[in-house]
Amino acid sequence: MPxxxxxxAAAERGYHAVCGCDEAGAGPLAGRVYAAAVMLPDGLExxxxxxxxxxxxxxxxILFDQIQEQAVSWAVAWVEPxxxxxxxxxxxxxxxxxxxxxxxxxxxxxxxxxxxRDHGSKHAITAEHQMVVKxxxxxxxxxxxxxxxxxxxxxxxxxxAARYPQYEFERHKxxxxxxxxxxxxxxxxxPIHRRSFLKNL
Numbered sequence: 001m002p003x004x005x006x007x008x009a010a011a012e013r014g015y016h017a018v019c020g021c022d023e024a025g026a027g028p029l030a031g032r033v034y035a036a037a038v039m040l041p042d043g044l045e046x047x048x049x050x051x052x053x054x055x056x057x058x059x060x061x062i063l064f065d066q067i068q069e070q071a072v073s074w075a076v077a078w079v080e081p082x083x084x085x086x087x088x089x090x091x092x093x094x095x096x097x098x099x100x101x102x103x104x105x106x107x108x109x110x111x112x113x114x115x116x117r118d119h120g121s122k123h124a125i126t127a128e129h130q131m132v133v134k135x136x137x138x139x140x141x142x143x144x145x146x147x148x149x150x151x152x153x154x155x156x157x158x159x160x161a162a163r164y165p166q167y168e169f170e171r172h173k174x175x176x177x178x179x180x181x182x183x184x185x186x187x188x189x190x191p192i193h194r195r196s197f198l199k200n201l
Contacts, residue, residue, distance in 0.1 A: 002050060002143040004043065006132055010110050011042075015128070019073075019108035020141025021101055023093045024052065024149035028174035029184070030167070030193045031157050032078040033089065035096035036148035037104050037111065039072040040141050046070075049143050051136035052150035064151040067144045074144075075103035076152045085196045091120035100145075101127045114142050164190045 010018045023035040046066050048059045055063065068074055077099035079092040087095065094117070101111050111127045114135035118125040135142040154173055161169035166187050172180045174192075181201070189198055 002140045006112050006139045015110035017109045020112045020139050020145045021097045022114040022136050022142050022146040022149055024153045026089055029176050029197045030174035033092050033096055034078045034149045034153040035100040036076045036145040037100035038074045038141055038144040039108055052146040060151050063147045073104045073106050075100045081192050081194045084194050091123045094120050095123040098125055112139050112142055
């Protein structure tokens with residue numbers, strides 16, 4: 001379960017405004033990649049808060065509202081599918097995370113970033129930061145960011161399902177499921193599909 005160790009260690013090093021940052025949607029064949037940055041009051045406890053993949057959809061929706069209400073600051077950012085095709089997914093993920101950190105108000109002076117990659121060929125995390133492998137299950141702030149990123153992306157994919165109903169985005173959220181591949185072969189890609197992800201279709 002996530003805790004406060006990483007945030008408090010950063011505070012001991014003199015940082016006063018520590019945020020967590022995570023992204024959602026690196027693997028899908030369609031849609032934006034989202035990122036969120038969240039700064040929480042020290043010691044805040046929210047029932048069920050964990051890595052978004054370990055939380056049910058219903059609980060994620062509840063946590064989404066609780067995090068936004070109780071955070072010191074939060075922000076969500078994204079990179080569009082056509083830009084993912086131009087940049088590649090690593091650069092897009094990193095760009096989205098830095099955009100989210102930059103959008104915080106009040107600002108963070110240190111960021112805890114989920115994962116082990118903080119730069120690609122074109123974009124890098126420019127904020128003072130620390131990478132935390134499996135951070136969404138270790139850090140409360142990163143777990144909160146994972147919830148905001150995941151729910152924001154899922155909600156957008158449901159909106160896209162209404163625009164492109166033949167792909168059933170509300171079911172698979174653009175991920176490479178068997179059903180999604182079947183529908184892609186039947187209908188071909190739509191404007192929100194990532195062309196660079198479909199080379200083996």
